[in-house]
Amino acid sequence: MPAESDVPSGWPTGFSDGEENRQAVALLLGLAGLLPRKLHALAHDVGTAAGCVAAVRAGRAGSQADRRYAADTDAAAVLDATHAMGARLVACGEQEYPPDLEDLADPPVGLFVKGRPLWAITPRVAIVGARRCTALGKEVATELGRGSAGAGVAVVSGAAAGIDSASHRGALAGRGDTIAVLGCGLDVVYPPGNAELLAKMAEAGALVSEYPPGTRPMPFHFPARNRIVVALAEALVVVEGAERSGSLISVEHALDLGRSVFAVPGPVTSPLSAAPLRLIREGATMIRGSADLLEDLGYGRAYSVAPPPHGLDEAERVVFEVVDGSVLPETIAASTGLSVPEAVAVLIRLELAGLVRSVGGRFERRLAASPQALEATEA
C-alpha cells in the first residue's frame, strides 16, 4: 500500500463500475473502522471497490468490526433501503459525484443523496456557525441564506440547530437552492425538531450523507460531515461561534481545500463573536451580509443603503433612534424623557412593527432595521 502522502487525488478509473462494485461501495460506506483516508489509499492499491471489500473480509484492512459488518451485511439490501426512501447512491466515478470532493485527502467513496441532482445545484457557498446561537446570529444566517440563494448561490450547511438550520431556512425562504449534509442516515431525523425542514429540503434542494440508511448520529460523524460541507462549496461563511467552536475545524478544511473564508462580525462583548472575530483578525474576509458575500464572490454588485424605517410616529422614531446595541427599557426611558412604562409601550409597538426585538429583558434592533443593513440588488 502506498504511503498516504503519495496517494493520487481522485479515484482509480473503473473503481465503482458494474453492479458488483456499486454494491461494494454501499458496503464500504457502512464501515466505521475503515476511515475514508485509509479507504482512499486502499482503493489506489487494489483498484476496485469489490477488491477493497475483499481486503476487509480477508482482514487486510479495517477493524474486526468492519470484517464482521462486511461478512454480515447484504449490500443489495442497503441499496434497496436507499431506493425505498426515494434516495440514491452516488458512487465515486459516477457523473453525479461532485468533482469538488476529490480535492479532499479523505473523500467519501460515495454519497447517499435524496433530492435534486447535485450538479444542478451550483454555485454553492457553505454557511456554518454555532448551534446555540443568539437571536441576532439566527437572523444574520437567515438573511445570508435568503440573499445568497435568492441570487442563485446555493447554501450548503449541516442541518444542525442554530445557524445551520437558519441558513437553510433562509435559502428556502429566498426560493433558492440548499444542500444539507447530514451526520446520520438520510432517514434519521436529527436534530429531532428538524423533520419539517429536512422534508422541505429533500424536495427543494438535496440531502446528502456518507452514512447508509438507519445510521444513528454519532459524535464523530459531525466533524467528518463538516469536511463534505466545506468541500462542496466554493466559500465558507462563519456566522457565530464561541472560542474553540467546531466552525474553526471547518475553517481548517477550507484552508486545506483552498476555499475562501468569510466571517460575520458580532459585538466584541459577545462570547459567540469569538470565532468570527478571530478569523477576521487572521485574515478572513469580513462581510456584513449576503450583499457583501455576493459582491466578493462576483455574483452581485451594486448596493443601496436600506431606507430608514418609515411610517413611525414621533415617539416611535425617537425611541427607535436610541435603541443602540442591547439596551434596557430604563436606559431608553432616561434618554428620551419618557417614563419606563411609556418607553416599554413604544418598544412593544416597534417590536410589533418588526423593528426591534426583546432578548433577555433588553431590546435591540432587528437586522433589517440596523444602520448596517444593506440591500443587494441583483447583478
Added chain:
Amino acid sequence: MPIASFAAMYGRVIGVTVLGVGGHAVTVEAHVGRGLPSLILTGLPGAAVQDARDRIRPAVEASGFEWPLRRVVVNLSPGTLRKEGPGLDLPVATVVLAATAQVPSKLLDRYVLAGELSLKGELISTPGILSVAIAAARGGMEGVIVPSANAAEASQIEGLRVVAAASLAEVAGFLRGTWEPPVVEAEDGPAEEGSAVDFSEIRGQAQARRALEVAAAGGHNVLMIGSPGAGKTMLARRLATILPPLSREEALEATQLHSVAGLLSGRGMLTSRPFRSPHHSLSVAGLLGGGSGFLRPGEVSLAHRGVLFLDELTEFRRDALEGLRQPLEDGRVVITRALGSIEFPSRFTLVAAANPCPCGFAGDSKRVCRCGDARREQYSGKMSGPLLDRVDIRLTIPRLTKHELLGEDPGESSASIRERVCAARERQRRRYEGIGVACNAHLPGPFARRITVMSSEAQSLLAQAVETFALTGRGFDRAIKVSQTIADLCGAQVVEAEYLAEALSYRGTAPQDEGLADAG
C-alpha cells in the same frame, strides 16, 4: 386534699379541637369509679390526644394535686368528631380535678380551656389558640383559659375574657378564686410595622419594579425568568411590601393559619402580609398541607393573603406543582381523609422564579448556554401546564452591568408605590362590587373580554399582536386583564393602546425565541 372515697364522681369541662383552621367545641367528661387505677380516653381521640393520657397524671401530681387511684374514664364528645392536637391536655387534667372535687365546677361551663401541659404541670405554647378563641366567642362563652404564651392571639377576639395561665396550678387557683390572672391587653388590629425590606433598596430593574407594581395592583401572579444572581429573589421579597395593607379580617384569617401551624411565637396578630419562600425540596404535604394525624396547613396556606415565592420553580416536584392548581383557582385547599375533608384557605399571590435553562445562561449576553437540546426541552416542559396558565405577568430579568447598576438612582419607596396600588384596587373593588371578584386577576377570561373597554387603537394593536406574537386564547385574555390593571393604575376608564402595549411586554418571551414558549 385527700379524695373522698364514695362511689362515683363526675365532672365536665369544655375544650376545643381544631380541625383545619376551624375550632369545634368538645365536651370533656370524666367519671371516676371503681376499678384498677387507669385513665381511659373515649370519644375518638386522635394520636396527639391519646398521647396526653400518660402526660396528664405526672402533670397533675407535679402541680400538687392528687391523682385518683381508681378507674378514670374521660369521654370526649361529640363522638363522631376526631379530636386532634395537644390543646386538650388542660381540659382533660382539669376535668379529673373537677370530678374529684379538687377544683370547684362553677366557672367550668362558662370558660373554654385549652393548652398543652408539660410533665411539671406548666402550660406551654399551643398551636391553634386563635381558632379556640374564635370558637369560644361563637359559642357564647365568657372567656378562655389559655397558656400565657398564647394570650396575645386569644386577646384579638373582642368580648372574650382571656385568662392567661402559666401552669395547671394557676388554672386551679383561678377556678377556686385564689389566683387573679394578669390583665391581658388587647392589641390593636394589624398595626403596620416597619417592614424589613423596601423597594427603594432596589437599583435598576425598572421594568421589573413596574411589573411588580402592576402585579400588586391587579393581584396577578408573576413568573420571573433570569440568570442566577439577576435579582429575582430580591424583587419577589419586596412584592409583599406594596400589596394593600391587611384588613382586620384578612389579618385574622392569616393569623389563624399561622396559629394553627404553631408559627406565631407569642405575637398577637400578623401585621404585614406573609411572605413564604419554601425550598424546592418541599414535599407535597408541606406545600399544600396535610400530613398524618394532625393536619397542618401547607405553605400555600401560610402564604394566605400574602406572597408565595417559589424560587427554582422547575426544581419543585411535579406533583406538588400540579397540586397548586386548586389553591390558585379556588383560593383554598381541600384535604380529604377517611374521616372527612378539611379545608385551609390559600389565597396568595404567586411569584415563581426560574433560570432560563438548566445552566442558567440561555439568552445571556455575556455567557454561553451549555445545555443540550434534550435538557432544554425537558426543562421547558416543566415550566408549562396548568400552573403557568394562572400566571399573567411573565418577566425576563436581565443581568445588569456594573455601569447600569451604578447609573441608577435608588427606586421609589414601597409606601408610595402602595398608595397607587391601593387606589387601583379600590377602582376594581367598586367595578366588581357584587359579583364576587376582588381584582382583575380573578376575572374569568370571557368575562374580562366582555367588560373591558378598549379604545379602537388598542383593539387594532391587540389584533396585530395576536398575529405577530402568535398569542394564544389564554395569552389574549392575560393581555386584556393586565392592560385593565394598568388602566386602573392610571385612573383611566378606557384601556388605551399604550396600556395594552405595556401589558404585551409581560407576555413572556422565550430566551432565543425558543424553549420557554408561551405555555397557554
